[in-house]
Amino acid sequence: MSWNVAIAGVTGAVGQEFLALLETRNFPAENYKFLASSRSAGKTMTFAGRDYTIEELTENSFDDVDIALFSAGGSISKHFAPIAAKKGTIVVDNSSAFRMEDDVPLVIPEINPEAIQTHKGIIANPNCSTIIGIVPVWPLHRVNPLRRMVVSTYQAVSGAGWQAMEELKQQTRDVLDGKEITPSVFKHPCAFNVFSHDSNIGENGYNVEEMKMVHETHKIFNDYSIAITCTCVRVPVLRTHCESINLEFTEPMEPEQVVDLLHQAPGVTIVDDAENNYFPMPIDATGQGDILVGRIRQDESIADNRGINIWVAGDQLLKGAALNAVQIAEELLK
Amino acid sequence: MSWNVAIAGVTGAVGQEFLALLETRNFPAENYKFLASSRSAGKTMTFAGRDYTIEELTENSFDDVDIALFSAGGSISKHFAPIAAKKGTIVVDNSSAFRMEDDVPLVIPEINPEAIQTHKGIIANPNCSTIIGIVPVWPLHRVNPLRRMVVSTYQAVSGAGWQAMEELKQQTRDVLDGKEITPSVFKHPCAFNVFSHDSNIGENGYNVEEMKMVHETHKIFNDYSIAITCTCVRVPVLRTHCESINLEFTEPMEPEQVVDLLHQAPGVTIVDDAENNYFPMPIDATGQGDILVGRIRQDESIADNRGINIWVAGDQLLKGAALNAVQIAEELLK
Numbered sequence: 001m002s003w004n005v006a007i008a009g010v011t012g013a014v015g016q017e018f019l020a021l022l023e024t025r026n027f028p029a030e031n032y033k034f035l036a037s038s039r040s041a042g043k044t045m046t047f048a049g050r051d052y053t054i055e056e057l058t059e060n061s062f063d064d065v066d067i068a069l070f071s072a073g074g075s076i077s078k079h080f081a082p083i084a085a086k087k088g089t090i091v092v093d094n095s096s097a098f099r100m101e102d103d104v105p106l107v108i109p110e111i112n113p114e115a116i117q118t119h120k121g122i123i124a125n126p127n128c129s130t131i132i133g134i135v136p137v138w139p140l141h142r143v144n145p146l147r148r149m150v151v152s153t154y155q156a157v158s159g160a161g162w163q164a165m166e167e168l169k170q171q172t173r174d175v176l177d178g179k180e181i182t183p184s185v186f187k188h189p190c191a192f193n194v195f196s197h198d199s200n201i202g203e204n205g206y207n208v209e210e211m212k213m214v215h216e217t218h219k220i221f222n223d224y225s226i227a228i229t230c231t232c233v234r235v236p237v238l239r240t241h242c243e244s245i246n247l248e249f250t251e252p253m254e255p256e257q258v259v260d261l262l263h264q265a266p267g268v269t270i271v272d273d274a275e276n277n278y279f280p281m282p283i284d285a286t287g288q289g290d291i292l293v294g295r296i297r298q299d300e301s302i303a304d305n306r307g308i309n310i311w312v313a314g315d316q317l318l319k320g321a322a323l324n325a326v327q328i329a330e331e332l333l334k
Numbered sequence: 335m336s337w338n339v340a341i342a343g344v345t346g347a348v349g350q351e352f353l354a355l356l357e358t359r360n361f362p363a364e365n366y367k368f369l370a371s372s373r374s375a376g377k378t379m380t381f382a383g384r385d386y387t388i389e390e391l392t393e394n395s396f397d398d399v400d401i402a403l404f405s406a407g408g409s410i411s412k413h414f415a416p417i418a419a420k421k422g423t424i425v426v427d428n429s430s431a432f433r434m435e436d437d438v439p440l441v442i443p444e445i446n447p448e449a450i451q452t453h454k455g456i457i458a459n460p461n462c463s464t465i466i467g468i469v470p471v472w473p474l475h476r477v478n479p480l481r482r483m484v485v486s487t488y489q490a491v492s493g494a495g496w497q498a499m500e501e502l503k504q505q506t507r508d509v510l511d512g513k514e515i516t517p518s519v520f521k522h523p524c525a526f527n528v529f530s531h532d533s534n535i536g537e538n539g540y541n542v543e544e545m546k547m548v549h550e551t552h553k554i555f556n557d558y559s560i561a562i563t564c565t566c567v568r569v570p571v572l573r574t575h576c577e578s579i580n581l582e583f584t585e586p587m588e589p590e591q592v593v594d595l596l597h598q599a600p601g602v603t604i605v606d607d608a609e610n611n612y613f614p615m616p617i618d619a620t621g622q623g624d625i626l627v628g629r630i631r632q633d634e635s636i637a638d639n640r641g642i643n644i645w646v647a648g649d650q651l652l653k654g655a656a657l658n659a660v661q662i663a664e665e666l667l668k
Contacts, residue, residue, distance in 0.1 A: 148635050152486035152578035154528050173510050193617045194488050194569055194576050196629055201608035205631030227635035231578040235528055235569045242528050244486035244565040274535035283527045295530055297539025301482050301561035
């Protein structure tokens with residue numbers, strides 16, 4: 001079988017990664033449709049040796065489209081994904097618009113691929129920091145239920161789009177040159193700075209990014225008993241998120257057991273060389289599909305050896321966004 | 335009274351901050367002695383409008399010196415601080431050489447100034463990440479004993495000296511220019527990268543920086559019952575450390591109570607404007623003596639409202655090093 005695939009938001013940072021992945025993974029599509037805003041419509045893009053004209057995303061874009069990968073922002077998804085689904089297109093949506101809807105599966109293929117089958121036309125791709133954090137936690141939780149998780153993130157600017165990546169580069173150069181800087185994508189300077197994640201703060205004091213980690217983990221693990229607290233922070237890195245994750249399990253869990261479980265886990269590569277002080281880093285995770293995991297050690301502040309600390313790094317644009325969505329599409333084709 | 339003060343390691347990043355602080359705080363010294371390695375000996379430095387010739391640090395440097403501020407590395411301290419102490423000089427040592435010695439007080443003036451009086455010639459200045467993390471925790475612990483603390487740090491490169499700050503700047507420029515880079519101070523690239531702290535890893539999997547947080551906090555709080563786990567990480571920031579701190583107290587603790595306590599606390603400034611997404615950042619903390627504290631919120635993953643999350647930023651070279659040492663010296667003069 002072959003498939004007609006549309007990409008909504010093809011000019012964005014995630015859209016570009018969709019293309020690279022579909023090509024390198026030989027996705028079995030017969031036709032592609034490249035969709036974007038009217039601003040980009042009419043422009044030409046080369047993909048897998050063929051030229052494509054970008055079309056404006058409209059309500060009529062989805063006739064004959066089997067699968068649509070959406071990464072054009074929440075409001076675009078909210079409007080167009082239901083229209084596409086009504087026409088029989090299966091939408092894999094990278095926005096947060098539908099993630100918490102009861103009838104929309106929220107899927108990380110390494111964790112809950114079976115949820116895909118329950119879709120009613122829309123499948124949601126989880127948030128980047130959730131995916132990167134919990135891919136390596138799932139294989140542990142499955143054998144020894146997680147009680148509590150304390151996460152602090154070190155997030156790249158790419159989650160705010162390619163403009164944010166350009167801003168980091170240009171602003172850094174300007175700071176080095178002693179020039180005045182005027183942040184535009186972010187409210188605060190990102191060059192040589194660190195700031196609390198730029199999403200809105202709710203009444204409980206947590207920002208939206210932090211609550212995504214809580215709610216999405218519960219839904220994906222289908223376990224609402226896990227106590228989760230999270231602090232989301234941006235660092236001056238281009239496209240890989242790191243996370244410091246503190247885990248409390250129900251039963252004792254030794255670091256050696258974690259290593260064993262993660263060695264067999266899909267989507268995970270262990271990088272944990274204490275002797276050479278070599279652990280997961282953005283420069284190594286960037287461009288990789290796997291989540292790198294290291295600093296696997298007993299948390300001695302939790303009784304009975306039930307605590308484990310890990311440190312992870314994952315490419316925000318790949319496993320944190322485009323790759324996970326393409327993997328969902330691949331599961332659909334199975 | 336006036337005092338003869340020596341500064342050992344005057345040419346280093348912390349040494350330079352010693353000078354700036356002694357001048358702006360009108361430290362009541364009659365004479366200063368600037369000490370450094372033979373490499374710098376003979377050079378001239380201007381301080382408070384007077385020229386000083388840098389002298390080589392030797393065993394004879396401490397005749398007639400009342401107070402010596404040391405920041406020349408652990409091995410220099412180990413050798414020369416006891417020699418100075420034997421001559422009657424009171425050493426305030428910024429290295430880790432004596433911090434865990436039973437007869438050496440380890441002091442943060444906002445927390446345990448009374449410990450200063452027990453000195454036998456050497457007073458130790460705590461590690462930067464310990465000071466910055468626990469100055470705002472102490473006022474809380476005092477009214478509601480801390481049971482457990484989970485810390486993830488976002489540490490500037492300045493802890494590795496001014497060469498590290500230069501490396502970050504030059505390397506960042508080279509990366510932006512597409513040039514090959516060769517890390518020198520750090521093992522790993524620091525530009526647009528994040529890496530696990532560059533101190534040695536012990537048998538338990540924790541690096542030295544992380545264990546300093548554990549052991550120094552116990553000693554400074556004089557409470558060895560607190561369970562502490564820590565993950566120390568370097569980020570591409572020049573001189574301010576940030577920390578994500580998760581606190582579990584014995585009794586319920588509301589965010590409003592934390593705000594009240596920290597409003598009255600010395601050495602702390604609250605920066606916690608949720609509406610404008612304005613929280614502690616390196617660009618604001620740099621050059622400030624106070625620790626900035628924000629993101630004060632209930633940790634809902636701990637039962638009975640006994641959990642609090644905070645986010646702090648503090649200048650590594652000031653309160654994290656030179657300022658704390660100068661404050662100790664000022665306490666000595668009282």
